[in-house]
Amino acid sequence: MLGPLRAVGYAAGLPALALLAWALATDRSASIYFPPPATIAQAFADTWFGPALTTDVLPSLGRFAIGVLLSIVVGVAAGTAIGTTRWLRDLLEPLLEFFRAVPPVVLVPVLMLMLGIGDTMRIAVIVSGCVWPVLLNTVEGVRGVDPVLTETSRSYRVRGGLSLRYVVLPAASPQIMAGIRLCLSIGLILMVISEMFASSSGLGYRIVYFQRSFMIAQMWSGILLLGLVGVAVAGLYGIAERRVLHWYHGMRQGMREVARG
Amino acid sequence: MTAARTRVLGLLGILGFLAAWEAAALSGAVSRTYLPTASTTLARLGSELTTPDFWTTLADTVITWSAGLGIAVVAAIALGAVVGLVPFLDRATHSSVEFLRPIPSVAIIPLAVLVAGLSREAALMVVVYAPFWQVFVQVLHGVADVDPVAQDTARSYGLGRLDQLRHLVLPTALPYVITGFRLAASVALVLTITAELVIGNPGLGRQIELYRSAPDAPGLYALVLVTGGLGILVNLATRLLERRLLHWHPSVRREEAL
Amino acid sequence: MADISTHEKPTEAPSTTLLSVRDLGKTYPGSAGSDAVEAIRSISFDVRAGELVCIVGPSGCGKTTLLKCLSGLLAPTTGSVALDGETVLAPPRKMAVVFQEYGRSLYPWLSVRDNVGLPLKSRGMPRGERDDVVRAALEEVGLGQALTTFPWQLSGGMQQRVAIARAIAYQPEVLVMDEPFAAVDAQTRADLEDLVRRVWQDLGVTVLFVTHDIDESVYLGERVLVLSSSPTVVQEDLVVDLPAERDQISTRALPRFTELRTHVHQQIQRAKRGDRTGLPATPR
Amino acid sequence: MADISTHEKPTEAPSTTLLSVRDLGKTYPGSAGSDAVEAIRSISFDVRAGELVCIVGPSGCGKTTLLKCLSGLLAPTTGSVALDGETVLAPPRKMAVVFQEYGRSLYPWLSVRDNVGLPLKSRGMPRGERDDVVRAALEEVGLGQALTTFPWQLSGGMQQRVAIARAIAYQPEVLVMDEPFAAVDAQTRADLEDLVRRVWQDLGVTVLFVTHDIDESVYLGERVLVLSSSPTVVQEDLVVDLPAERDQISTRALPRFTELRTHVHQQIQRAKRGDRTGLPATPR
Amino acid sequence: QDPPVTGEDGNRAVTIGALSISETAPLWAAVEAGVFAEHGLDVTVQPIQGGAQAMPALVNGDVDLMIGQPFGALRATEQGLPAAIIAGYAESYAEGDDINAVVAGADTGITRPADLAGAKVAVNSLGAAGDLTIRAAVEQDGGDPTAIEFVEVAFPDAAAQLEAGNIDAAWVPEPFVSMIAGAGGTTVVYPYQAVIPGLPTLVVQATTQTVEQDAELVADVRAALEDAFVWAEENDDAVRQTLVDNLELPEEAAASLPLPRFTTTVNADAIQALADLGVEHDYFQTAPDVDAIIVE
Numbered sequence A: 001m002l003g004p005l006r007a008v009g010y011a012a013g014l015p016a017l018a019l020l021a022w023a024l025a026t027d028r029s030a031s032i033y034f035p036p037p038a039t040i041a042q043a044f045a046d047t048w049f050g051p052a053l054t055t056d057v058l059p060s061l062g063r064f065a066i067g068v069l070l071s072i073v074v075g076v077a078a079g080t081a082i083g084t085t086r087w088l089r090d091l092l093e094p095l096l097e098f099f100r101a102v103p104p105v106v107l108v109p110v111l112m113l114m115l116g117i118g119d120t121m122r123i124a125v126i127v128s129g130c131v132w133p134v135l136l137n138t139v140e141g142v143r144g145v146d147p148v149l150t151e152t153s154r155s156y157r158v159r160g161g162l163s164l165r166y167v168v169l170p171a172a173s174p175q176i177m178a179g180i181r182l183c184l185s186i187g188l189i190l191m192v193i194s195e196m197f198a199s200s201s202g203l204g205y206r207i208v209y210f211q212r213s214f215m216i217a218q219m220w221s222g223i224l225l226l227g228l229v230g231v232a233v234a235g236l237y238g239i240a241e242r243r244v245l246h247w248y249h250g251m252r253q254g255m256r257e258v259a260r261g
Numbered sequence B: 001m002t003a004a005r006t007r008v009l010g011l012l013g014i015l016g017f018l019a020a021w022e023a024a025a026l027s028g029a030v031s032r033t034y035l036p037t038a039s040t041t042l043a044r045l046g047s048e049l050t051t052p053d054f055w056t057t058l059a060d061t062v063i064t065w066s067a068g069l070g071i072a073v074v075a076a077i078a079l080g081a082v083v084g085l086v087p088f089l090d091r092a093t094h095s096s097v098e099f100l101r102p103i104p105s106v107a108i109i110p111l112a113v114l115v116a117g118l119s120r121e122a123a124l125m126v127v128v129y130a131p132f133w134q135v136f137v138q139v140l141h142g143v144a145d146v147d148p149v150a151q152d153t154a155r156s157y158g159l160g161r162l163d164q165l166r167h168l169v170l171p172t173a174l175p176y177v178i179t180g181f182r183l184a185a186s187v188a189l190v191l192t193i194t195a196e197l198v199i200g201n202p203g204l205g206r207q208i209e210l211y212r213s214a215p216d217a218p219g220l221y222a223l224v225l226v227t228g229g230l231g232i233l234v235n236l237a238t239r240l241l242e243r244r245l246l247h248w249h250p251s252v253r254r255e256e257a258l
Numbered sequence C, D: 001m002a003d004i005s006t007h008e009k010p011t012e013a014p015s016t017t018l019l020s021v022r023d024l025g026k027t028y029p030g031s032a033g034s035d036a037v038e039a040i041r042s043i044s045f046d047v048r049a050g051e052l053v054c055i056v057g058p059s060g061c062g063k064t065t066l067l068k069c070l071s072g073l074l075a076p077t078t079g080s081v082a083l084d085g086e087t088v089l090a091p092p093r094k095m096a097v098v099f100q101e102y103g104r105s106l107y108p109w110l111s112v113r114d115n116v117g118l119p120l121k122s123r124g125m126p127r128g129e130r131d132d133v134v135r136a137a138l139e140e141v142g143l144g145q146a147l148t149t150f151p152w153q154l155s156g157g158m159q160q161r162v163a164i165a166r167a168i169a170y171q172p173e174v175l176v177m178d179e180p181f182a183a184v185d186a187q188t189r190a191d192l193e194d195l196v197r198r199v200w201q202d203l204g205v206t207v208l209f210v211t212h213d214i215d216e217s218v219y220l221g222e223r224v225l226v227l228s229s230s231p232t233v234v235q236e237d238l239v240v241d242l243p244a245e246r247d248q249i250s251t252r253a254l255p256r257f258t259e260l261r262t263h264v265h266q267q268i269q270r271a272k273r274g275d276r277t278g279l280p281a282t283p284r
Numbered sequence E: 001q002d003p004p005v006t007g008e009d010g011n012r013a014v015t016i017g018a019l020s021i022s023e024t025a026p027l028w029a030a031v032e033a034g035v036f037a038e039h040g041l042d043v044t045v046q047p048i049q050g051g052a053q054a055m056p057a058l059v060n061g062d063v064d065l066m067i068g069q070p071f072g073a074l075r076a077t078e079q080g081l082p083a084a085i086i087a088g089y090a091e092s093y094a095e096g097d098d099i100n101a102v103v104a105g106a107d108t109g110i111t112r113p114a115d116l117a118g119a120k121v122a123v124n125s126l127g128a129a130g131d132l133t134i135r136a137a138v139e140q141d142g143g144d145p146t147a148i149e150f151v152e153v154a155f156p157d158a159a160a161q162l163e164a165g166n167i168d169a170a171w172v173p174e175p176f177v178s179m180i181a182g183a184g185g186t187t188v189v190y191p192y193q194a195v196i197p198g199l200p201t202l203v204v205q206a207t208t209q210t211v212e213q214d215a216e217l218v219a220d221v222r223a224a225l226e227d228a229f230v231w232a233e234e235n236d237d238a239v240r241q242t243l244v245d246n247l248e249l250p251e252e253a254a255a256s257l258p259l260p261r262f263t264t265t266v267n268a269d270a271i272q273a274l275a276d277l278g279v280e281h282d283y284f285q286t287a288p289d290v291d292a293i294i295v296e
Ligand SMILES: Nc1ncnc2c1ncn2[C@@H]1O[C@H](COP(=O)(O)OP(=O)(O)OP(=O)(O)O)[C@@H](O)[C@H]1O
Pocket: C028, C037, C038, C039, C057, C058, C059, C060, C061, C062, C063, C064, C065, C066, C100, C230, D152, D153, D154, D155, D156, D157, D158, D183, D184, D185
C-alpha cells in the first residue's frame, strides 16, 4: 500500500509541474487564449461557486451518471449476448459498426425528433457514445475466456445465469473494466456534446458558450472543472475496480512485489 | 463456410435495418422531408458515387482520418507501453491522464486553430486527441494483463526489457489494442467529420453540413451511409487482421474450431 | 510370463453397461499453418456401472482427448459414446471431471469454498447443505482450513486437491479424472488413492481414471485400459484380479501386484516403441 | 534401520559453494480478507557447483516458493540467497527454470520452436545455431516433429516436455526444475530422468530438482533435501551414496536404493504428520 | 508583421474567412469573376463555421480578414480580443420581408412577439444578436422578455423540431423562413427589422494590428469589395449560380432565395444601437466602444 503522503505526491506532482510551466509560459507571452493560472482560478471561483453549481453542474452530472450507468448495463448485457452467441454477433456486428461511425451532428437531430429535447434525449446521446467501449470490450472479453474454464463450467453443468454471474463475466471482467474506464471519460465528453443541442444550461453548454463568447478564462475554468470531475470519477472507478478485480490484482501481486524490491 | 455464413448474416442484419428504415419512413411518423426513405437515400448514394467531386471529398476525409488514427494509435501504443511497464510513470501520470481524458475535442478546436490555423493540421490535432486516450487506456490495461507465470518465465530466462516487450507484453496486450483500435477508428472518423464541419476543411463533414443547410435530406443521409460504410470497412479489415495476429488466442481459436 | 487375463466383451446382460465407446475417433482440424492431428484413431470399450477403470498410455496418445469426448466436451470425429444407452452429445448430468490442467480449471475469482460449491449451487442445493458438503469434501483432501483462500494462493498440489474435492462434492455417478494426483506428494497421493477407492466402494460410482503411474493404475483399478501410441487404439484391456479390499502396504506387496504392474509396464514400453503387432489395423 | 548419512556443512573450501541459502523465510502478505501465510520459516543449505540436489516435501510445504526465491523471482521475507557469493536480487543469468505450471509458462502465440528458441534469441544466438540447438533439445525430449505446432495443440505431457527442452537448450549453469515430469508417462519419465543425469554429467550443470516421486529423488539425486511441512524448515539433508553410473533397472534393484527410498519415505511421512522432533525451533 | 505575400502574377495573397451561408455568395462569385484580381488581390475564401473558430485564425494571421456578425466583434473586443470592423458587408432590410424571422409552429397560436413570452424559442446560438433582438422585440410588444425560454437548435434542424412540437418557435434565416411558412408556420416577427431596422448582419473584420500596420490592405479590400457588390448587382445570375456550385443549393431554391442588402458602408448607428441593447439586457458587462471598433 502506498502511504497517503506518497499517494498525494504522486497525484499532485505532475499537475503541479504543469501548472508551474503554464504559469511561466503565460507570464512571458501574453496570448489572450492562454490566460495565466491566477486568472483562470479567479474565473473558476466566480463562475462555478454560485448558482451555476445547481443550475448547470449538478444537472449535467446527474445526466452523466444515469447515462454512464445505462451504458454499462446495456453494454455488458448486449456484449455478453453478442459475445457468447456467434450468429448474433455475425448478424449485428456490421450494423453496430455502422452506427458507431455516425457522427453525433447527424445522429442527435434524429434523436431529438424521436425523444424530444429534454433530459431523455441528452441521456440517449451519452449512451449512444459510451456504450461502445463497454460493449466491444465485453464482447472480446467474453470471447476470450480461457477454454479450460468454460469446459469446467460446461462439464459441471453450471449454466445460464449462474454461469454468466460466476464464470463468464468474472473471466471477462478485466477487459470489461477497461471498457468502463473508457466509458466514464467518454461519458463526460458526450455530456458536453449533448448540451450543444437544444439546450440553454449545463456544464457542457457553459463551456461551449464561453468559447463562443470569447470568455477564454471562463472556458478554461470549465475545462478545469471537467478535468477535475474526470479525476474524481476516476477515483471512484479505482475504488470499484479494486473491489471487482481484487482477485486479479491479488494474482499479480507477487509480480509487483518484485518490481518494487 | 463459416466465413460465408458470417457475410450472409451480416448482410441480413444490414438489410433488416434498411427495411425497418424504409417502413418507418413510409409510415409517415416523421415527415419525409426530414427522414427520406432508405430507397431514395440509396438511389441518391448511387448518383453521388458517380460524381468525381464525391471521390475527392471522400479522399480528403480518408486522408485526415487515417493520418489522425495512425498518429493516435502509434503514439498511444508507444506511450501506453512505456507508462504501463514503468510503475513510477504509471503512478505519476495517473491523475494527469484522468484529468486530460474527459476534455472534449470541441473544446480544443479554438486552440488547435490558434496553433495550426484553419488547416488539415488543426483538424488532425482534434482527430488525434480523443482516440489517443482510448488506445492509451486499452494499452495500459492490456499491459497489466500479462500472466504472472509467463512473466516469471521471461524474467528467469533473462529476456531483456525490449524482448519482454516484443515477445510477452505486446502479444498479451494485443486483444486489448485491437479493441482499442476499433474504438479509436470510429471515434477518429466521427471527429474527422466534425472537424471538417467545424473548422471548414474540405471533406465529407463540410459536404454534410452543406447538404444539411441546403437542406437536402437524401444527400445528407447518403453521406451518412458513406461514413457508416467506412466504419464497416475498418471493422472488416480489423477482423481479418485479428484472425492473422490472434490465431493463437482462445477467441479466434474457438471460432475456428467450430 | 504370468497369467494375465484380458477383458472380453462383457458376458453379463447389456443392461449393466453404463458407458459404451464405439469406434471413437478424433482428428483435430488443422488451423492456419498446421496440419490436422489424428489424436485417436479408433477406440471401443464398455464400462459397466460401478466399475473402476484406469487408463494408461504414452504421453500424447489421446487420453485427455478420449476423456473430453466421453464427457461430452468434444464432439468425436467418428464413432460415438453412449451413456446409459443414450448418445452423449453434451456434458451429461451426474458426471464430474477432474481436469489435467487443474490450475486453470479453478476460478481465480472464487474462494476455494465457492469453487467447490458452485456446481452444487447450480444444481440448486440449498446453502446450508452445500456448506456442509463442501467442507466435508475439502477435509477429505486435507484442505479443511483453506475454505476462504483463493486458488492462486495455493500450491500446485493444493490446487489439484481442490479440483478433486470439487468432483467429489458433486457426488457424481461417473467420476472422470485426468491425472488427478500428478502434483501431490507420495504420502498425500496414497491417501487420495484410498479416498478414491473408498468413494467408489461406498457410493458405487463408476470411475474412469487416467494416470501415468503404473503402480497406481494397478493398485486402484479393477481394470486397466492400455492405449497405444498415436494413431491410438486400445492396446490392451486388462482385468486386475486383486482382492477388493486393498491396502497400500499389503496389496503392493502381493506377488500378483508385481506381476500385473510388470505386465502393464511392458505394455506401455511396447506402446511407446510403437509396436503395433496384433492391434486392429483400422483402415483409414 | 539402515545406515543413513546426512549431509554435514561441506568441509571443502567454500570456493566450491555455488548456491548458499541462509535462514531463508518467506511470508506471503495477506490480501483483503485473507491472512498472511508463512510459506517458509527458515531454510539453510549450501549447494556445491556441479551437484544434483533433489528436494522433496509434503504438498504445500513451500518447495515452489523456495525455488522462486532461489531464482530471484520472489524476494524472501527474511534471510538471503547467494549465488557464487553474490546475493540474488534478480533472476541470475545462466539459471534456467522449469516451472510447475508448465502450461502457463509457454507462450501460446509462439510455436514450439520459438518458445524454446526465444531465450536463445534474446541471448543473441544467431539463427542457424539456434535452430540446431532447439531441434536437438526437442529431439532429446521426443518432440522432434512438433517444431511448428503451438503449445495449446499439445497434450499436457508434451507441453511439459517443451518446457524441459527450453531449459536444456538454454544451456544453463544452474538448472532448477519444479516437478518437471509430473505429466509424462512412466516410460518417458525414465527416459527424461536419464536425460537429466546425462546433461548433468556431460555439462557439469548444477541441478535443483523438486519431485514428489521418492524413487525418482533417490535415483536422480546425489543428495536429497527433505523439507518439513509448514512452517517449513529442512527436515533432513541426505547423501545418496549410490554409484555415479546409474541405470533404471540395475540401480533401482540395489538394496541400498531400497534402503534410501524407504528412509526418505519415512521422512516424508513424518513430515506430513507434522512430527517436528529434533527440528530447529526457530523463534518467530 | 509578415511581409505581404505575393502570388505568381504579382497579386497580393489575401485569405478571407467567410461562413458557408448564402450571404457570402457575392464574395465567392466576385472572386471567381476576377473582381479582386483587378485590385491586385489574390483572394482565397476560407470557409469558417463561426466566430469562435475563426477568431483564433484571425489572431494568428491564418486568415487576414473575416466576414462575421457584428455582435461577435463587439463580444470579442469586450473580452479583450483585438477585433475591428473595417467595412460593412450585408444588412437586413429596414422594411418589407426581412431575411430572417421568428416563425412559429402551425398550432402554437403564436402570432405576435408578445406571445413568445412563455414559449420555447430556438436560436442557432444563444447570447448573440438573435436572442437579444427577439427579447427586445417581445419587450416592445409588451411581453416579458425574461419569460422566453431559449434553446439552441441549428437552423437546418429547426423546421423538423417545430413540426415535432419540441419547440414553439424558431429564429431562422432564409431559405428556412419560406420552408417553415410553406409548411403552415406563422411568421411572428422580423426581430432585426422590428428592433434595429437595417441592422448589419455581416461585417468585414480584422485585427487591430492589421488595421494599424497594413492600412493599404484594408483600403484595397474595401475598394475591391465595393466593386464586387456593384458587379454582383449586375450579375445576379452568376451570384445565384455560386449558391448552386458552392453551397449545393438546388437550382430553384437558389433562384428564388432572398438575399440581404450588400453594402460596404458600416451602419455605425445600428451597431451602436445593438451595443446599447446588449448593455440593457446584460449581454455586455461593459459598454463596447463602438467608435473605436469601427475603423473607416
Ligand atoms: N487443441 C488441439 N489442437 C490440435 N491438436 C491437439 C489439440 N489437443 C490435443 N492435440 C493433439 O492430440 C494428441 C493427443 O492429445 P491428448 O491431450 O489427448 O494426449 P494425452 O494422452 O492426454 O497426453 P498426456 O498424457 O501428455 O496428457 C496430441 O498429439 C496432441 O498434440
